[in-house]
Amino acid sequence: MSAAEPPPRGAPPAPPGTSQVLPRRAAMVVFLAFAVAYFLSALLRAVTATLSPVLTEDFALNARDLGLLAGGYFLGFAAVQLPMGTWLDRYGPKAVLLSLLSVTVLGCAAFALADGFTGLMLARALMGVGVAACLLAPLTGFRRWLDAGAQLRANAWLMMTGSLGMLAATLPVQWLVPVLGWRALFWLITALALVSMALIAWVVPHWQSDAPKTEAARAGGSNAAAPKGSYSEIWRNRAFRRAVPLGMVSFGGMVAIQSLWAGPWMTRVGGSTPLGAATGLFWINLSMLVVFLGWGMAMPRLAARGVSVDALVVRLAPFSFAALALLVLAGPALGGASFALLALYCVLATPMAQVQPVLALSFLPALAGRALSAYNLVIFIGIFFVQWGIGLGADALEAFGWSPVNALRGAMGVFGVLSVACWLHFSISGRRHR
Template sequence: MSAPQDILSRRAAITVFLAFAGAYFLSALLRAVTATLSPVLTAEFNLHARDLGLLAGGYFLGFAAMQLPLGAWLDRHGPRKVNVALLALAVCGCAVFALAGGFAALLTARVLMGMGVAACLMAPLTGYRRWLRPAMQLRANSWMLMTGSLGMLASTLPVQWLLPLVGWRPLFWGLAALLLLAMAVIALTVPGWRQDAMKTEASRAEQSSASGSKDSYGEIARNAYFRRASPLGMVCFGGMVAIQSLWAGPWLTQVAGQTPLHAATGLFWINLGMLITFWSWGLWMPRMAARGIHVDTMVARVQPLSFVALAALVALGPAAGGWSFALLALYCVLSTPSAQVQPVVAMAFAPHLAGRALSAYNLVIFAGIFMVQWGIGLGADAFESLGWPPAAALRGAMGVFGVISLACWARFAYAARR
């Protein structure tokens, strides 16, 4: 258990939360901005659906590649040092994107961005495992996700309004400057790992190396709850993020027939709904935990409703018209119970393994986001090659994803009953 002196005072906890929230806001904005920029980038660089999916997924590829080393770094060096160091890569990524002259440069920049913001959620969650009491960890996790929704909200209409005024390249120079500011705020306000705690981590790491398995990622991978939650995180939660951060935009323009401005407006309302949902989860989670209502129960009972919304979206297709954004929003909101599993995974392990447990689970999630983003693009292109119109091809790819997502939820729910 954490030593009592690790627990932050209320004022210090708020300060630390806000410092980390600023960086996570920017990371979420970078994650989702391709949905808003997709018409511009498609026209300027002549991108296919698979290119757009790979470009958006490049962020998650870079993000996922950092997760395993990230966990060990967080446990050893602490959230402040690791987050500040990695954010420098995100600054470089924004600069490369702003200067890009072709698809290869755009993809490289997206990978750098993903690598650079890889600690923006894991760093605070690792710190919260040691600095906050369990019920507050659930609240802080939900409100960090709310901050991410705010960043995704900023990637919609605000970005669409800025494009005619400044263009997409200066936009990324501005994001690079804001990332530098976030680095400075974290460095000045977030506490470091206590020296005795760092020595303990180093000692445990040496013991792990000597024993070959104890306190390693192998121990995490063998954990029953981690194994049960992984398909849910990869496909259900990861797939929802993939749709929210990329395919919701093309769906609104290609299937629903919306203009880019109307699509950006729809994305704005989707992300606003997510923001309110995560804010509500932050209020409810400590109360529900106090009443003995487990996260698994909420996933089993609420998550299936998201599949109903997704099925309606695919079945109606163009017939949903201007209300397509409402079905997308409903699908995303009803998928959020699976997001609450992440802090439960962390609490299934001792505090000195929190960074590795969170990073391993985050690797699962972001690998899922990458696979779903690219997979839907590949599926849409495959259906088009069979002669399907673009709108029908995207509906077909989304329908296949829905079936796989339902199967992963069923596995989690069945194991929970057992």
Template sequence: MVFLAFAFAYFFSALVRAITATLAPTLTQEFALSARELGLLAGGYFLGFSAMQLPLGSWLDRHGPKQVILGFLLVAVAGCIAFSLAASFSTLLAARMLCGVGVGACLMAPLTGFRRWLTPAAQLRANSWMLMTGSLGMVASTLPVQWLVPAVGWRPLFWGLAACILLAMGLIAWKVPAWAPATASTGQGGGYAEVWCHPYFRRLAPIGFFSYGGMVAMQTLWAGPWMVRVAGYEPLQAAAGLFTINLAMLCTFWSWGVLTPWLAARGWGTDRLIAWGLPSSFAVLAFILAAGEGAGAWSWALFCMTCTVVALAQPALGLAFAPALAGRALSAYNLVIFAGVFVIQWGIGLGIDGFAALGLPVKDSFRAALALYLGCSLASWAYFVLSRPDNSRQ
């Protein structure tokens, strides 16, 4: 029941995160957004989200998941209401950032709790299934949202999201245990120095920024505009394509939850899976760039699915630290990931506009911007493979 209460909140967190991909054509038309502004709007969520990760980690270690997530979700409710009332790009962006701040604890709070409440094998499974729940939220952000917008408009949708988040708060308050006083006092001192200096954290940081952050950036934004502006999809077809991508992600995370304990028992730990599995995502992205307009929803689904192996790093990183540091370690890594999402979402938008200003057609501008991203991802993977620090605690 504790898992389900947290998962219910994370479902709506993921829906709020991904909804801009489906609403991109509507928002672009209503607010006359450029690719740069669209990337900044989507990335604004992650900017607000990232800004809270460091204080979040300290608060989680000190006060526990229940108290912290309830406070954060109140901000998410305010963000959804503000987004529904926005009348300009600047107010839309501010509200989007507020949404990012408010849902910033929806994954880190349960993962911090799981670090103390569950066995290592159960943590791997719970992490994958939390991400599966997030994928379910992203599925809900596609065709269901596309069907509802003509009927009720996009603004009332955010009032509905605010109400659902309030319901999630009620479930968490009811079912999630409070931090025991003895536990709450453990590890309050100190900051993030031990986390930043840890060799395993440094080894994982670049792939978290580029590969994990890039996967989320494509899933929650740029796969949609690619399908519309490069592959020639209609908005409803693009929403169906995003539905396909997120459904494929849901199935993939469910599979990881089933397989990771079995694989770990047979010598396929996190490091080995990432080293051997992540290059498949580079091959898929190279195919997308080469295929151009021939690469549609299924190509992007395969790219996101092959990227999911890097998500296994989160519980592995938590296990590399003592429980009293788990909140800070997980939140610091989450900061790296979502800073990557913000930079990549906005950076690709800047790249598209920049290459278009140099005279490239729209389709080639998309391909050139994504080629730069591919190069950065390859470099981060090479760093991961070539770095061999002592991470025996993991």
């Protein structure tokens, strides 16, 4: 990772005198400390997909309960997004992330001790609150500590780290559960959270809280005039409003499928065994890891050549929708190979992950935490409602006499139509804006 690369074309320059760009070696060490925390966040997000068979058996869960349980993580995550943006801008990534990770420790311990659905749900919500800053804290720091080109690279490589966490939630978890049990597994994750906190406390720089005030004062204009901690400048931004449906439904829905419904799809529709589904999830997340590694190397160069994230999203997203449509239409005919189309769908949707750091670059560093947290809130509200909504839709269709297989296909098809509509809004409003 380089901390001194040319900025993407069209990125606003940093206000003079506010540069705090880290030397390359320090930037790499800080990135690795943050990466451990984001690995943990992604592991916790995706682990319910692998554990769904054993949790369903132990607690007699139906599709609605399973979707709500997985969504509980995102509900807790979303609940702290708006105050967290203000906290990040005021207190900095280190203090905020350490405080919230302590809640993660409590959530993992509570999950390991839960004796019913209510306990599991509350523990998942605590986990969501605890890891809510694992992406936004580094991105807020990178907005000040890395130049614009390096920020795109760091974001892609954080996504790669997340894919590694989701990879760990597949076959490794499937192998460990019969040996240790799922409760002992969560005690191990609790220990990992404590290790992550120690690393962050050791290497992440302290926040210079007076810098944002200086930047806003020098910049003047509407950003400086906004009330302290206000989100008014964020919500009024045209680029932000344009990206909201895409982030909430198209990208958030892809994460919902990757982190929950891909597993049940492979077992219920594809007919895979739990081990076969975990293997499929492994290959899906490995594909995502490789692709995000590639984006991390390619994005600064593409940006320097004038290839925008908007253009990548507009051109590649239709292919991801086509893969999803083929998955729904083929259904059981794909058998164990359904993971291949799921992987293709997720991989072709990855350019949408780059919308977030590009939005942050359109705001002053003093507003970066709020801009990132507001968009993250949008994404995770979408993940929660898509995860729960697909489960509700599948149960509702079964109540009307559909088979379990066709009910899940129908619910996924409805999501696909909504996802395409949100991408169309993004594409058409982008042309109007230009």
